[in-house]
Amino acid sequence: MNNEKEKLGRREFIKDALRTMTAAVIGGMGGFIGGRAAKNTVWQLDPNKCVQCERCSTHCVLTESAVKCVHAYDVCGYCQLCGGYHRPGAKIQDTAAENQLCPTGAIQRTYVENPYYEYTITEALCNGCGKCVKGCGAFGNGSLYLQVRHDRCLNCNECAIATVCPSGAYQRVPSDRPYILKGQQGQGS
Amino acid sequence: MSRAVVRPKSWVMFILLAICLINSAALAQDPARFPKPEFESGYQQPPTQTPPPRSTGREWMDVFVLAVALGLTSYFALKKRSRRAIWAMAVFSVIYFGFIREGCVCAVGSLQNVSAALFLSDYVIPLTVLAFFVIPLIFTLFFGRTFCAAVCPLGAVQDLVMVKPVPVAGWLQEVLGLFRYVYLGFAVLFAATGSAFLICRYDPFVSIFRMGNDFGMMLYSIGFVALSIFVARPYCRFLCPYGVLLGWMSQLSKKHLTITPDSCHVCRLCETSCPMGAIDKPTPEKLPVTREQGIRRLGVLLIFVPVMIAIGGGTFSRLDVFLSKMHPTVSLAEKIDLENRTGTAGTTVETLTFRSSGTPAETLFAEAGIIRKRFRIGGWLLGGFLGLILGVKLIGLSIFRTSTEYEPNRAACFSCGRCFSYCPNEHQRLENIRHY
Amino acid sequence: MNDLIQKFNLHEKTVYAVCRTVAVVAAVFSLIICVLLIANYLQTRAIDPLHSQALETLVKRLDQNPGDAALREQIRALHLLSRKAYFVHQWQLRSGGVLLLIGVIVMLAALKIMQNLQRQAPNPEDFPDSNNAWEALEQARNWVVGLSVFILGLAVIFAILSYREMSGAFAESGETETIALNNEPLKFWPNFRGPGGNGVANAEDVPGDGIIDSAHAIVWKVPVPRPGLSSPVVWENHLFLTGGDKHLREVYCFDTASGEILWQRAVGFTADSASLPDLETYPGYASPSVATNGRYVCAIFASGELICFDMTGNEIWTRDLGIPDNHYGHASSLIMYQQMLFVQYDQNSNSKLYALEAATGKTAWEVPRSDISWSSPICVNTENGVQLILANSKTVDAYDPQSGRRLWTLDCMGGEMGPSPAFAGGMVYAANENAAAVAIRLNGSQPEIAWEFDGDLPDTASPLATDRYVFLATSYGLLSCLDAKTGEKLWEAELDYGCYASPVLAGNRVYAMDSGGVLVIFEPGDTYQPVAEISLGEKSDCTPAIVGGRIYVRGKEYLYCIVLNQDGT
Amino acid sequence: MGKILTYVGIALAVAAVLAGIIFSSNRTSSAVNKPPEAAILYNIDDYKKVDPALIGYTEVRQIKPAFRELYGMACDADDKIYVTGDEQLAIFDPAGDEISRIDLGHEAKCVTLSPDQLIYLGLNHTVAVLDRNGKALRSWVAESESAVITSVAAGERDVFVADAMNKVVLQYDPAGNLLRRIGEKDPESERPGFIIPSFYFDLAIDPDGFLWVVNPGLHTFENYTFEGKLRASWRKTAFDLEGFGGCCNPTHMAILPDGSFVTSEKGLVRVKIHDPTGQFRTVVAAPNQFAEGTVGLDLAVDSRGQILVLDPKTGMIRIFAKRSS
Incomplete structure (x- = not known):
């Protein structure tokens, strides 16, 4: 009986020692990594690398992609003839559906003054396909571009779009600077 | 002002008038500069809207909730011994960590972030993610796998849908349980080489919490939920890589849930109470082999384990070509190489994009070669790890440890508390409390 | 099992019957939603509303006859229709998901209540013989050995296959250079x-x-x-x-x-x-x-x-x-x-x-x-x-x-x-x-x-x-x-x-x-x-x-x- | 009965899990391996295709100046070629050999030759005048330091400077005295002025001595008298060969001895010739003759009617001559 107790006591001691060691290992490893740990990060795509492959609109885990087109107004030429708004080959540059490039009609055009027009993205309609981005990049100043919208993005540990992005445009950025903006806003911050 | 001309034969020197060069800094073309439209109507250019992401404060809030939930569950499992309270915690976790906090990271997935942070010099891990990895491990080290009982949303969801669990034969459970180690090994390898986050990619429940994903993943998730109705916690028992670590911690845990609040009378009432098959039964008195036979067998196995490690390592290191396909750089390099050899170009969006980027293919190949070498080393480690695990498993199955009580298996028990109500001592205890 | 139900009192019987009905209804409901969701998915997979072939054809025709007003109207109508189809499809997916989830939860809850009603005190007499613990170990050992050989075999096959398919300059680029x-x-x-x-x-x-x-x-x-x-x-x-x-x-x-x-x-x-x-x-x-x-x-x-x-x-x-x-x-x-x-x-x-x-x-x-x-x-x-x-x-x-x-x-x-x-x-x-x-x-x-x-x-x-x-x-x-x-x-x-x-x-x-x-x-x-x-x-x-x-x-x-x-x- | 149902349930669930894995991996890989034509759905390939019968010129020669960046090009009466790049001006003889190279200290975005064979350069906001040996004669700041000079044209008694930043054409005498501002936005006549969404704004003097200015935002060619009055204009907006598409085309222009216009475009990169009334005449170089991402093709015409295209993407001067047939 005494022998049993002694055996139990010894086993407990070994266990205690092992537990302390394991806790030390976890703590040490945590400290090692924690020393290099940084601020929280979020996914964002670099518009300078983006090639508008349309996968942002199809590969997000959300039914409605978290990637949307945004507009850097201060880079926009406010043209009447907009490569991002009008479909290539459109004969007349008005707002009729047959002349629009956006498949969901998410770009709104409003008259500012002769000969300038403002283009606004209706985010609820945008599906992030990037057709307008391609058109604006080819013919215009590239003021339309895609960004991950953080009011929608779930910040998945592995972004489903990043895994299929052909140009490696997706990257993690610090969450206090969550956008890669064009124009003055991109430079000022 | 005067500067040398580039070629000796062009003898002309040109001195630009100094007045033209005032303010030469302003001459440098700012790429953002362009002829802006001038609005006479006083139109103001609106700024680009930038809705902020989830704040760091809320991330820390999640860590806090995690710690509190772990504390409460441990209390319910070890002290209060209330299955009902644990069930309520599980409902809470599914709602909070599952449906409300639908994003990442979870403790299971954080395993990959930690691997990446350990092996990739340029990978940084946020502190909250590290906390999600460490806190459950520490709790398990002291209280057993109470994290699995009701805090992990993946475990909780399986626990809640478990309606008609079928018992799984002991040997089958052992064999299927080994897949956790394989999954763990591959998940760490792919995370540590920067190839993929396998655990996240094949997370069976996240698409349910988010109520959306592509069709295949939805099918996969629905299948897993359906399976969980008939097989108790299939993901936890047979796949969960984080469960491997938790199992190790739990074996050393200071306290652990017990079936009986008192001492076991071997009444056998709890024998089939655990749908997870995590109750160790009393063993027969008589050992199947003599002591000498047992020692000899153990000796053979101890010699055999290093051999298994070597064979495993050697074989898996030769999987470098196969496994490295998972890395986007290597897979791109292979496509480019194939195109170069077959004389085609731009057969995929990836190759087209790469070719238009102007980076020489050689750079890509060199980079891919370096990654492949990492996979060679990683293959050695992975194969060695699997050899070691299988060897240790065999040793574990060859040591006959006798026991005289019904006890939860510390490594396998999820501390869900289903067995409490089966123990007559427990009923006695509750009776006592009521009378008291 | 029926014997057990016979023993229920009236209240238990009622609850059991209600739950069974609820479970069946919820199961059928979930199944219908599931089928609808799959159908919806397959439908949009077959005809992607945003990449409609018909619309493209019409637009091409318009480019050839820019003056055709009827064609213009037709495109506008189709464009509106396809946009509507796209957003309706998204709405269907989302709300279908919620309905399916609710259905499954109700079904599971009903089943669980039924099961609780049926719960009986365990009878150790019914349990299978528990004295074969050593045999189970023996069996498990054999299976583990089998699994080890299986994994090894799989690894060897994949290694050989992947090395065989690999060729060209890229294969050894890292080493030859050195x-x-x-x-x-x-x-x-x-x-x-x-x-x-x-x-x-x-x-x-x-x-x-x-x-x-x-x-x-x-x-x-x-x-x-x-x-x-x-x-x-x-x-x-x-x-x-x-x-x-x-x-x-x-x-x-x-x-x-x-x-x-x-x-x-x-x-x-x-x-x-x-x-x-x-x-x-x-x-x-x-x-x-x-x-x-x-x-x-x-x-x-x-x-x-x-x-x-x-x-x-x-x-x-x-x-x-x-x-x-x-x-x-x-x-x-x-x-x-x-x-x-x-x-x-x-x-x-x-x-x-x-x-x-x-x-x-x-x-x-x-x-x-x-x-x-x-x-x-x-x-x-x-x-x-x-x-x-x-x-x-x-x-x-x-x-x-x-x-x-x-x-x-x-x-x-x-x-x-x-x-x-x-x-x-x-x-x-x-x-x-x-x-x-x-x-x-x-x-x-x-x-x-x-x-x-x-x-x-x-x-x-x-x-x-x-x-x-x-x-x-x-x-x-x-x-x-x-x-x-x-x-x-x-x-x-x-x-x-x-x-x-x-x-x-x-x-x-x-x-x-x-x-x-x-x-x-x-x-x-x-x-x-x-x-x-x-x-x-x-x-x-x-x-x-x-x-x-x-x-x-x-x-x-x-x-x-x-x-x-x-x-x- | 219950047992059978359970096992059927397990089998179905396992089948769903496996099907899900196979399905999802198939989906990813098939999407990834889709050929780009199908995946990149915005395409202007149809407009890039040009009927070979419409291409009236063929590339006869290339000169590769030793520059990292190329900006502007001009051709003088003896067919010597003047190219600006980096911070230098290089002069080539008609055979394509470099004769001399002049260090400018700054990037010259445009170069032109006056009838009296002086070299006019636009250095950001400064106009510089050199003799043919590269000796600096004079220079002046064009109106303000915010100016960005994208083109210069010199007549017998006038120098015209296109300032893209201020969207105006400045008329100077050869000594650098400002005579007038041409083409400004005029609220009274409701003239919108020059619409210049990006730094492309070209002008040239035709054989009759009139000034032509490209209004790229409106796809318009505007003809001015030397007194700054709008004389005539033509506008062609179209994606096909008839006209110009996008927000700001054509980017560059040169005038042939018969008064026809040679134009180059961005977006849909091509070089075409329009007759003096603006009717499309022929294609010099089709979009498939340029590399992806080509932009800023400066043009010049030599005495033999050859068309010189400065291709900054490939770093070459590409010379096109009329097809013989």
């Missing part, structure tokens, strides 16, 4: 102070030791576009230099035959070029020499910009190491060994030794260092293997080029360290004006100081060592020769101006550049044996490169090619 470079004798001048950075040209093909025609030695001279102190580096017919100022840094590739610029590339990618230190005076922005391995050529500048080109001038990668905290500007030259590029990034704080993969610029390893220096690493083959030897303002250190492990360190220097170490005959020599000249004998990993010399010492010129002699050149023009074994001074000679460039050895001659622009040539020996002097006509502080019997020198503004006995006389 072999090719290892076999290449370093007959060129791949970095500052030649092969290994040790100041000694490869023995074959040295400038002849015949008669020297000093007056006609310069074969060509060409201007270098921007100023710099980097010394020429030569590989085959490519000669590399760097130059630069605060606005722009450049890498030049000259043709060694004609002096023509083959390519020149601007470097200016650092983000904060405005905060560059003011180095317009000595030593400037382009002090470090480039390094090449015949495949890549890498350059670094005082701005911390590190850039790699292939031999034809295509940019391979860039890295911004950040502007160093260095009051004279970064001056340490690059060196390569096999596939690795080494950067001695010593500065006032946060000093580092980097080893980068030459092909990608990624860090292979980095080790922290203390103290600042302006001296360059040398990479030499000692009896204990290849060592990377560095000096800074306090110590001389050696590292393993593969792993970055520090092999040894010796605290023997002082002051601002400019000269690089030298190695010959198992001894490492380091010298600095503010400390001493030190000879370190490498006794395996226990190096010891063989002798010290504290006479006239160099400020920037690196010592040149042979098995028998060590040459030191000072900034005030005193050239001394020490006995390599004892450190005893054998002779000294005076140059007119001073020596900032490091003397180099080729064949049986030492070439020392007097900063006044005179290349002084002498033969090493127990006494000073001058051979010739070649005057450039402008100042020079750059170390000559000697390749293929030719000497390449950079002056203040021009690059020179010198051939000594041009017609073989």
Whole structure:
């Protein structure tokens, strides 16, 4: 009986020692990594690398992609003839559906003054396909571009779009600077 | 002002008038500069809207909730011994960590972030993610796998849908349980080489919490939920890589849930109470082999384990070509190489994009070669790890440890508390409390 | 089971019946929703509303008849329809998901209540025999062995298959490259102070030791576009230099035959070029020499910009190491060994030794260092293997080029360290004006100081060592020769101006550049044996490169090619 | 019965899990391996295709100046070619050999030759005048330092400078005295002025001595008298060969001896010729003759009617001559 107790006591001691060691290992490893740990990060795509492959609109885990087109107004030429708004080959540059490039009609055009027009993205309609981005990049100043919208993005540990992005445009950025903006806003911050 | 001309034969020197060069800094073309439209109507250019992401404060809030939930569950499992309270915690976790906090990271997935942070010099891990990895491990080290009982949303969801669990034969459970180690090994390898986050990619429940994903993943998730109705916690028992670590911690845990609040009378009432098959039964008195036979067998196995490690390592290191396909750089390099050899170009969006980027293919190949070498080393480690695990498993199955009580298996028990109500001592205890 | 239900009281019976009905209804409901969702999915997969073929056809037709108003109306209607279909589909998916979830939850809850009602106290009599525990272990063991063999088999099959399908150039790219470079004798001048950075040209093909025609030695001279102190580096017919100022840094590739610029590339990618230190005076922005391995050529500048080109001038990668905290500007030259590029990034704080993969610029390893220096690493083959030897303002250190492990360190220097170490005959020599000249004998990993010399010492010129002699050149023009074994001074000679460039050895001659622009040539020996002097006509502080019997020198503004006995006389 | 149902349930669930894995991995890989034509759905390939019968010129020669960046090009009466790039001006003889190279100290975005064979350069906001040997004669800052000069044209007594930043054409006498501002936005006549969404704004003097200015935002060619009055204009907006598409085309223009216009475009990169009334005449170079991402094709015409195209993407001067047939 005494022998049993002694055996139990010894086993407990070994266990205690092992537990302390394991806790030390976890703590040490945590400290090692924690020393290099940084601020929280979020996914964002670099518009300078983006090639508008349309996968942002199809590969997000959300039914409605978290990637949307945004507009850097201060880079926009406010043209009447907009490569991002009008479909290539459109004969007349008005707002009729047959002349629009956006498949969901998410770009709104409003008259500012002769000969300038403002283009606004209706985010609820945008599906992030990037057709307008391609058109604006080819013919215009590239003021339309895609960004991950953080009011929608779930910040998945592995972004489903990043895994299929052909140009490696997706990257993690610090969450206090969550956008890669064009124009003055991109430079000022 | 005067500067040398580039070629000796062009003898002309040109001195630009100094007045033209005032303010030469302003001459440098700012790429953002362009002829802006001038609005006479006083139109103001609106700024680009930038809705902020989830704040760091809320991330820390999640860590806090995690710690509190772990504390409460441990209390319910070890002290209060209330299955009902644990069930309520599980409902809470599914709602909070599952449906409300639908994003990442979870403790299971954080395993990959930690691997990446350990092996990739340029990978940084946020502190909250590290906390999600460490806190459950520490709790398990002291209280057993109470994290699995009701805090992990993946475990909780399986626990809640478990309606008609079928018992799984002991040997089958052992064999299927080994897949956790394989999954763990591959998940760490792919995370540590920067190839993929396998655990996240094949997370069976996240698409349910988010109520959306592509069709295949939805099918996969629905299948897993359906399976969980008939097989108790299939993901936890047979796949969960984080469960491997938790199992190790739990074996050393200071306290652990017990079936009986008192001492076991071997009444056998709890024998089939655990749908997870995590109750160790009393063993027969008589050992199947003599002591000498047992020692000899153990000796053979101890010699055999290093051999298994070597064979495993050697074989898996030769999987470098196969496994490295998972890395986007290597897979791109292979496509480019194939195109170069077959004389085609731009057969995929990836190759087209790469070719238009102007980076020489050689750079890509060199980079891919370096990654492949990492996979060679990683293959050695992975194969060695699997050899070691299988060897240790065999040793574990060859040591006959006798026991005289019904006890939860510390490594396998999820501390869900289903067995409490089966123990007559427990009923006695509750009776006592009521009378008291 | 039916017996059990018979035993229920009325209340239990009612609850059971209700639950069963609810469960069946919820199950049917969920099933219907599930089928609808799948149907919805398959439908949109078959006809993607946003990529409607019909719409595209109509638009094409409109392009041909722009005036067709009916067609126009038709497109508008279809466009609206397809947009509506797209958003309705999304709405259906979302709300269908919620409904399905609710259905499943209700069904599970009902089933659970039914099950709870049916619960009975366990009867151990019904349990299967529990006494086969050992058998179960035995069985499990067999299965584990089986599984091990299965996994192994699978791994072998995949390994064989993947190796078989692999072919082409990419397959072994990583390995063949290493072999090719290892076999290449370093007959060129791949970095500052030649092969290994040790100041000694490869023995074959040295400038002849015949008669020297000093007056006609310069074969060509060409201007270098921007100023710099980097010394020429030569590989085959490519000669590399760097130059630069605060606005722009450049890498030049000259043709060694004609002096023509083959390519020149601007470097200016650092983000904060405005905060560059003011180095317009000595030593400037382009002090470090480039390094090449015949495949890549890498350059670094005082701005911390590190850039790699292939031999034809295509940019391979860039890295911004950040502007160093260095009051004279970064001056340490690059060196390569096999596939690795080494950067001695010593500065006032946060000093580092980097080893980068030459092909990608990624860090292979980095080790922290203390103290600042302006001296360059040398990479030499000692009896204990290849060592990377560095000096800074306090110590001389050696590292393993593969792993970055520090092999040894010796605290023997002082002051601002400019000269690089030298190695010959198992001894490492380091010298600095503010400390001493030190000879370190490498006794395996226990190096010891063989002798010290504290006479006239160099400020920037690196010592040149042979098995028998060590040459030191000072900034005030005193050239001394020490006995390599004892450190005893054998002779000294005076140059007119001073020596900032490091003397180099080729064949049986030492070439020392007097900063006044005179290349002084002498033969090493127990006494000073001058051979010739070649005057450039402008100042020079750059170390000559000697390749293929030719000497390449950079002056203040021009690059020179010198051939000594041009017609073989 | 219950047991059978359970096992059927397990089997179905396992089947769903496996099907899900196979399905999802198939989906990813098939999407990834889709050929780009199908995946990149915005495409202007149809407009890039040009009927070979419409291409009236063929590329006869290329000159590769030793520059990293190329900006502007001009051709003088002796067919010598003047090219600006980096911070230099290089002069080539008609055979394509470099004669001399002049260091400018700044990037010259445009170059032109006056009838008296002086070299006019636009250096950001400065106009510089050199003689044919590269000797600096004079220079002046164009109106303000915010100016960005994208084109210069010199007549017998007038120098016209296109300032893209201020969207105006400045008329100077050869000494650099400002005579007038041409083409400004005029609220009274409701003229919108020059619409210049990006830094492309070209002008030239035709053989009759009239000034032509491209209004790229409106796809318009505007003809002015030397007194700054709008004389005539033509506008062609179209994606096909008839006209110009996008926000700001054509980017460059040159005028042939018969008064026809040679134009180059961005977005849909091509070089075409329109007759003096604006009717499309022929294609000089089709979009498939340029590399992806080509932009800023400066044009010049030599005495033999050859068309010189400065291609900054490939770093070459490409010379096109009329097809013989």
